[in-house]
Amino acid sequence: MAKPPDENWKGIPHCRIRSDVTSSIAWRILGYSAKALYADLRAKLRNGSNGNVSAALGDLKHVGWTSSATLAKALYELQAVGFITKTRSGGVERGSKVCSLYAFTDLDINPNPKLGVEKSRATFAYRDFKTVAEAHAALSSGMAKLRDEAIQRKGKTKLKKKNDASFNEAVKAIDASDNEAVGYFSASDNEAAKEYANAA
Numbered sequence: 001m002a003k004p005p006d007e008n009w010k011g012i013p014h015c016r017i018r019s020d021v022t023s024s025i026a027w028r029i030l031g032y033s034a035k036a037l038y039a040d041l042r043a044k045l046r047n048g049s050n051g052n053v054s055a056a057l058g059d060l061k062h063v064g065w066t067s068s069a070t071l072a073k074a075l076y077e078l079q080a081v082g083f084i085t086k087t088r089s090g091g092v093e094r095g096s097k098v099c100s101l102y103a104f105t106d107l108d109i110n111p112n113p114k115l116g117v118e119k120s121r122a123t124f125a126y127r128d129f130k131t132v133a134e135a136h137a138a139l140s141s142g143m144a145k146l147r148d149e150a151i152q153r154k155g156k157t158k159l160k161k162k163n164d165a166s167f168n169e170a171v172k173a174i175d176a177s178d179n180e181a182v183g184y185f186s187a188s189d190n191e192a193a194k195e196y197a198n199a200a
Contacts, residue, residue, distance in 0.1 A: 015043045020124075021083070026082060026127075029136055030077055030083075031073075033071075041055060041104075051103040053101060054102075056100075059099075076142070081135055081138055082124075082125025101115065106126075108122050
């Protein structure tokens with residue numbers, strides 16, 4: 001006798017993605033890597049854990065992520081058009097060996113004082129775009145802003161490393177996404193950056 005449909009899901013970890021996410025204008029302009037990352041991060045979500053989602057390369061290698069640069073670019077895209085938001089900065093930003101944490105904007109964030117995650121209501125920021133051109137513009141400007149912030153963090157790290165030898169160990173804990181993204185986007189002739197800039 002076949003099990004009732006709901007019984008087939010009982011005890012099986014699974015993820016739910018809203019239809020207004022995958023049908024949104026913002027989703028339409030995402031690259032394939034960003035869409036794949038969204039699904040992989042969503043699969044890590046458990047009840048009440050929104051805001052405590054790690055996107056560190058070491059946590060995603062088992063699902064096929066091998067390039068820090070590709071991961072960084074995908075993370076930037078998801079943040080730039082409002083699908084995820086950073087709830088805790090790690091690595092260079094905190095000067096300690098912790099990873100950055102993220103939350104999905106279509107879910108409320110429960111407070112977690114131990115992790116430094118504050119309570120927040122769902123913003124559904126990915127719904128804000130009315131046209132493809134508007135979404136492309138936000139993607140281009142958002143990724144440029146995140147790139148510049150990463151470059152600034154990297155510069156501050158170099159300065160502190162020079163002035164404080166004890167900081168060397170913390171520097172090793174730099175978030176791979178930030179570190180690789182600086183190199184990925186710093187070249188003025190980078191094709192991916194041109195593509196998003198031209199589409200805006």
